[in-house]
Every structure is written in structure tokens, then in C-alpha cells.
Amino acid sequence: MTAAKATSAEEPLLNLERPRPGVAVLTLNRPAARNALSVAMLDALHKAFAALGADTTVAAIVLAANGPVFSSGHDLKELTAHRADADKGLAFYSEAMTRCSAMMQAIVACPKPVIAAVQGTATAAGCQLVATCDLAIAADSAQFCTPGVNIGLFCSTPMVALSRNVGRKRAMEMLLTGDMLSAADAVEYGLINRAVPAAEVLPQAIALAETIAAKSPLTVAIGKRAFYAQAEMPLSEAYAYAAQVMVDNMMTRDAEEGIGAFLGKRPPEWKGR
Structure with missing residues (x-):
């Protein structure tokens, strides 16, 4: 287009x-x-x-x-x-x-x-x-x-x-x-x-x-979606939702790679998954 x-x-x-x-x-x-x-x-x-x-x-x-x-x-x-x-x-x-x-x-x-x-x-x-x-x-x-x-x-x-x-x-x-x-x-x-x-x-x-x-496209997408979703929720519901989002995010390949790269003092290689 x-x-x-x-x-x-x-x-x-x-x-x-x-x-x-x-x-x-x-x-x-x-x-x-x-x-x-x-x-x-x-x-x-x-x-x-x-x-x-x-x-x-x-x-x-x-x-x-x-x-x-x-x-x-x-x-x-x-x-x-x-x-x-x-x-x-x-x-x-x-x-x-x-x-x-x-x-x-x-x-x-x-x-x-x-x-x-x-x-x-x-x-x-x-x-x-x-x-x-x-x-x-x-x-x-x-x-x-x-x-x-x-x-x-x-x-x-x-x-x-x-x-x-x-x-x-x-x-x-x-x-x-x-x-x-x-x-x-x-x-x-x-x-x-x-x-x-x-x-x-x-x-x-x-x-x-x-x-x-330059960031992980998957992580950015997860974050944007979660930002708008939690903003409409009561406080306790927002925390419960955001905590689950972090757990799910932690299980992604890009989170594993990003944390590993940070600890290993090297640039991360994002795969978007």
C-alpha cells in the first residue's frame, strides 16, 4: 500500500x-x-x-x-x-x-x-x-x-x-x-x-x-494491549490482569532472550515470539 x-x-x-x-x-x-x-x-x-x-x-x-x-x-x-x-x-x-x-x-x-x-x-x-x-x-x-x-x-x-x-x-x-x-x-x-x-x-x-x-515487536504489542485494557479496570482487577500478562510475557521466547542478553551483556536478537 x-x-x-x-x-x-x-x-x-x-x-x-x-x-x-x-x-x-x-x-x-x-x-x-x-x-x-x-x-x-x-x-x-x-x-x-x-x-x-x-x-x-x-x-x-x-x-x-x-x-x-x-x-x-x-x-x-x-x-x-x-x-x-x-x-x-x-x-x-x-x-x-x-x-x-x-x-x-x-x-x-x-x-x-x-x-x-x-x-x-x-x-x-x-x-x-x-x-x-x-x-x-x-x-x-x-x-x-x-x-x-x-x-x-x-x-x-x-x-x-x-x-x-x-x-x-x-x-x-x-x-x-x-x-x-x-x-x-x-x-x-x-x-x-x-x-x-x-x-x-x-x-x-x-x-x-x-x-x-528496536524493541521486541511482540513485547511492544503485549504492552500496548495491556495498557489500554487495564486502564478501564478497577484497581484490584487491573493488578490481577497485569500480573497474568507479565506471567504470559515471561513465557515468550523474546523475554527469555532479552533477559539472557541483559545478563550476558550482549545485544538481544528479537524473533517476535
Whole structure:
């Protein structure tokens, strides 16, 4: 897979590059539309994450975007056009939100870590996309917001990812005011990992992906899955689950190899099993 297209006459919705062994860079490519998440874009992203998740040559994924905006969220022009449908858009809106939620969950379910490389503004479902990624590096000039309240459409689905990444009071402030959040504040809030000069966003995201790609792919997949699973559990249940995950992990070949390599003071040779 190198690109996903809406039609053969259009520019690809997504570009895929492999700048380092084990690293895939997936780039949103609707800059003229502010990288809005049209239904076609949602479907392309969902398919891309499924394909990359199953690709044994990929260990980490960077999600980037072309243009000055990372993503403005749902395609409001597309949504508004369906007001003319016989049901005033009800069926389309239901389908669009369902597909968006499925795509976001595909990122979480993907066994490979996904790192957002945020070069510009991320709003509404675009902010949700950043929050959903496992890690995020942003330009120090980037901004984030959930402005649905300003147009009478509360950012309810972005709220799911946002409230799982930042404190409740801060999430509610973003959701109720729709105000822009600076990159520096996004770091403090826990929405992104770090803010860097714009020219360093993609290189640093790729470097971080490369660092992760050097680890055991099996161990990383086990850890990512366990992280999200335990986060939804009560404390005692989370500890019981995590303890069993560690036992199962200990029985893998890569854990045996990794511990042996550490004790033997040699580099490990990962096999992914």
C-alpha cells in the first residue's frame, strides 16, 4: 500500500512512506480541505491502520499531515450537504460517526504504537485523532481545541479520547469553552508528549518510532494491549490482569532472550515470539 485515493482523478488521501527500517509514516493529504476527516478519509485511515498493524515489516507508525493544519475534524461541508437527504441526514450522520469511532478504536487496537506528528492546528475530531494516538509530538506553534460548542455541536466523540488523556477539569474546560490550547499547555495537560520547533516535528517523531522499532515487536504489542485494557479496570482487577500478562510475557521466547542478553551483556536478537 502506498496511497489511498477517493477517485483515480484525485490526489491520494493518504501517503505512505518507510523512511527507516520498521517505521511507516502515514500522511494525511487533504491540505486544501484542512485535512478534514471525510467518510472517505475515515475509511482510508481505518484500512491503513489495519494493514500496517498486520504488516510484520512495520514496528511503529507515525501519523503526519500535509499543509498548515493537522486536521480540522469532521468534514462539515460533507455533513451539511446531507441536510438535503430525505431523512435530513440522519442515516449519513449515524454512519459517519460510527465510522469515525471505529477508526479511532482501530488505532488503539493496532498492535503497533502510533505516534502523531502534529505540524499545525488540530481541532474537534482532529484533536480527537491526536489524543487517540499512543504518543504525540507537536510543533511549538501548534494549537488544539474542541470547538464544537461554538457551532451548536458538542464535541461528544472527541470527548471520549480527550477525557482519557487529560484531567477531567481540563477536558471539561476545553469542551465547554472551545478555546484554543497552546502546544506548551498541551504538554502540561498531557495531550501531547512534547512541543518542538516545527522543523523538528517529523524527524523527532521518526526517531521516536525508530527507538520503539528496536524493541521486541511482540513485547511492544503485549504492552500496548495491556495498557489500554487495564486502564478501564478497577484497581484490584487491573493488578490481577497485569500480573497474568507479565506471567504470559515471561513465557515468550523474546523475554527469555532479552533477559539472557541483559545478563550476558550482549545485544538481544528479537524473533517476535
